Each structure stands twice: as C-alpha cells, then as structure tokens.
Amino acid sequence: MVSAPLSSVSVGNGAKERLRLWIRLLRASRIVESELRERLKREFNSTLPRFDVMAALYRAPDGMLMSDLSRFLLVSNGNVTGIVDRLVSDGFVVRAQREGDRRTSIVRLTARGEEEFRSMAAIHEGWIGELLGDVAEDDARRLSAMLKSFRSNWEGEA
Amino acid sequence: MVSAPLSSVSVGNGAKERLRLWIRLLRASRIVESELRERLKREFNSTLPRFDVMAALYRAPDGMLMSDLSRFLLVSNGNVTGIVDRLVSDGFVVRAQREGDRRTSIVRLTARGEEEFRSMAAIHEGWIGELLGDVAEDDARRLSAMLKSFRSNWEGEA
DNA sequence: ACGAGATATTTCAAGCATGAAATTTCAAGA
DNA sequence: TCTTGAAATTTCATGCTTGAAATATCTCGT
Numbered sequence: 001m002v003s004a005p006l007s008s009v010s011v012g013n014g015a016k017e018r019l020r021l022w023i024r025l026l027r028a029s030r031i032v033e034s035e036l037r038e039r040l041k042r043e044f045n046s047t048l049p050r051f052d053v054m055a056a057l058y059r060a061p062d063g064m065l066m067s068d069l070s071r072f073l074l075v076s077n078g079n080v081t082g083i084v085d086r087l088v089s090d091g092f093v094v095r096a097q098r099e100g101d102r103r104t105s106i107v108r109l110t111a112r113g114e115e116e117f118r119s120m121a122a123i124h125e126g127w128i129g130e131l132l133g134d135v136a137e138d139d140a141r142r143l144s145a146m147l148k149s150f151r152s153n154w155e156g157e158a
Numbered sequence: 159m160v161s162a163p164l165s166s167v168s169v170g171n172g173a174k175e176r177l178r179l180w181i182r183l184l185r186a187s188r189i190v191e192s193e194l195r196e197r198l199k200r201e202f203n204s205t206l207p208r209f210d211v212m213a214a215l216y217r218a219p220d221g222m223l224m225s226d227l228s229r230f231l232l233v234s235n236g237n238v239t240g241i242v243d244r245l246v247s248d249g250f251v252v253r254a255q256r257e258g259d260r261r262t263s264i265v266r267l268t269a270r271g272e273e274e275f276r277s278m279a280a281i282h283e284g285w286i287g288e289l290l291g292d293v294a295e296d297d298a299r300r301l302s303a304m305l306k307s308f309r310s311n312w313e314g315e316a
Numbered sequence: 317a318c319g320a321g322a323t324a325t326t327t328c329a330a331g332c333a334t335g336a337a338a339t340t341t342c343a344a345g346a
Numbered sequence: 347t348c349t350t351g352a353a354a355t356t357t358c359a360t361g362c363t364t365g366a367a368a369t370a371t372c373t374c375g376t
Contacts, residue, residue: 065355086331101353103340103353234363235326
C-alpha cells in the first residue's frame with residue numbers, strides 16, 4: 001500500500017503536504033493493523049472485524065440491530081451478516097427475534113462472548129500501548145484532538 | 159470498525175490516551191479510504207491496491223520484481239500476484255522474463271499504464287487535498303513529521 | 317555432478333469488504 | 347382489502363488479504 005509521493009505528477013498547493021500526511025497515516029495504521037491481526041489470530045484465534053463487532057455489542061447490553069451495527073462500524077450490511085454468522089457459530093453472539101417486527105433481529109453477546117471479549121479487550125489495550133509506545137502521551141493527546149472532529153468536516157459532500 | 163474505548167475494561171496508564179488515538183487514527187483512515195475506493199471505482203474503474211501497485215511501478219521505470227513490490231507495499235506475495243494478474247489482463251502492466259534467473263519476473267508499466275496512472279495520480283492528489291482539507295497545512299506538517307519515524311520505532315520486536 | 321537448502325513465485329482456503337439484487341415484512345393510503 | 351413503497355436483512359459476484367503449501371529454479375559445498 002502506501003502510494004509514495006510523486007514529485008513529477010503535481011497539482012495543488014497545500015495538497016503536497018496533505019498527500020504526504022495521508023501516505024504516512026495510511027502506512028502507520030496498516031502497520032499497526034497488521035500486527036494486531038497477527039496477534040489476535042495467534043492469541044485468540046480471532047480477527048479485527050470480529051473484535052470490533054464484539055466491542056460494539058459489549059457497549060450495548062440490550063443488543064443492536066444488524067443495521068445499527070453496520071452504521072456504527074461504518075461497514076456494509078452484507079459484511080456484518082457474515083461476521084455475525086461466524087460469531088454465532090462460535091457461540092459468542094446470538095440473534096434474537098424482536099416482538100412486533102419480524103424483519104429485524106437483535107444481536108447480543110452471550111455470556112461466553114462477554115467473557116471472551118473482556119479478556120481480549122484488556123490485552124488489546126496493552127498491545128496498543130506498546131505499539132504506539134513511542135508516541136509521547138502529550139503528542140497522543142494533541143493528535144487525538146486533531147483527529148476527533150475529522151469526520152464531520154467533509155462528510156455529506158459526497 | 160473503530161472499536162470504541164471501554165472505560166470498564168482498563169489496564170495500563172498512558173495506554174488510555176494511546177488507545178483513543180489509535181481508534182481515531184483508524185477511523186480517519188477508514189473514512190478516507192472508503193471515499194477513495196468509491197471515487198477510484200467510479201472515475202477509473204479501479205481500486206486502491208491497483209493504484210498502489212501502479213504508483214510503485216511508476217517510480218521504477220526499470221521495473222520491479224514481485225518480491226520487491228510485496229516488500230515495498232507491505233503486503234503478502236500472493237496478494238501481489240492477484241493484483242498484478244488483473245493489471246496485466248487490463249493491459250496496464252507486463253511481466254518480463256529476466257535473463258539468467260527463470261524464477262523471477264520483472265513487472266513494468268506499459269505505456270498505457272503510465273498514461274493511465276498519470277491521470278489517476280493527478281486527480282488522486284486533488285482528492286486527498288480535499289478530503290484532508292480541514293487539516294491546516296501547518297498541522298499536516300507536524301503530524302506528518304510525527305508519523306515519519308513511526309515504523310522504525312518498534313518493528314523487529316515482533 | 318549431485319544433493320541440500322535458499323529464493324522467487326504461484327496456488328489455495330478462509331475470511332473481509334463492497335454494492336447491487338433479491339427476500340421478507342411492515343406501514344399506509346386508495 | 348389491496349397495493350405500493352419503504353425498511354431490514356440476506357445473498358451474490360468480485361476483489362483484496364493473509365499464511366501456508368506447492369513449484370520451480372538457483373547456489374554452493376562436496
């Protein structure tokens with residue numbers, strides 16, 4: 001990944017600096033992601049998408065609709081279907097019918113799912129602390145603040 | 159994606175701030191990536207991985223080995239095989255035999271591939287300028303510098 | 317010359333991701 | 347009631363991604 005900057009193909013003005021930023025942002029997140037994937041697989045026989053779904057459900061003890069999950073995680077409906085299917089067959093998650101609307105199903109963590117997630121989350125937090133260890137805590141705070149409002153800036157223009 | 163912070167499952171000390179940073183970093187890159195994917199598909203009937211491969215080859219007029227590509231792009235060998243296969247069948251890339259070593263093949267952009275890439279790259283740079291438009295150029299520079307040395311920090315510990 | 321190991325690449329199975337089409341169910345108005 | 351459209355979800359085709367196994371070729375010590 002990480003399309004390098006191309007001095008010979010140029011355009012705007014501040015664009016150069018932002019392009020460089022984007023490339024490094026992408027590279028950094030790919031590196032961390034790939035390390036996380038490896039560790040999740042090794043230690044928990046799981047994946048990042050599964051972890052994300054479980055994290056969302058952990059925050060929602062009453063469960064979530066498939067469409068809520070897909071909205072919250074910024075991924076497509078069909079995608080969530082597959083991930084949840086696999087979590088169900090592993091016994092970490094259940095689909096429950098909702099009274100009064102047979103189209104929807106509420107997805108919830110099972111007790112086993114909760115327990116599994118708790119142990120993953122604790123270790124995951126440690127990993128991130130390690131992998132981003134060289135970012136000074138102060139830098140982390142500033143960077144974080146910088147990225148906080150990121151989405152609202154341009155969404156809806158598409 | 160974007161596993162939200164979980165105040166109830168806690169661990170280290172500076173870990174909290176770094177976890178938050180990681181979540182936002184991931185979210186930001188997912189949002190930009192998804193917008194880029196959409197536009198590349200719409201405007202060029204292409205994808206980010208294809209763009210990345212073409213960018214790498216554009217910087218290497220003498221071509222690259224498959225293994226060079228895979229190392230440079232931080233993706234697996236098998237992955238590159240598939241992407242290059244598709245680029246070849248679209249006429250943007252060629253595989254050439256190398257004298258003296260029949261194991262390797264050198265991958266190169268075709269003239270059409272170069273031309274196609276030039277027009278993609280110009281527009282791509284504009285998109286990034288737009289999508290990261292609200293990051294002040296100064297912030298971009300600092301952020302960029304902060305991320306520059308990212309990899310060397312911890313790689314090799316795995 | 318031979319064989320052992322290293323190197324370069326492809327193939328494969330499994331899972332992730334998208335957007336579009338298909339299903340099923342619901343909500344309301346004629 | 348009927349039917350038309352909206353809403354929730356699944357299914358499907360295509361492509362990306364990994365890690366492991368399979369191929370093919372090369373290198374080098376003996």
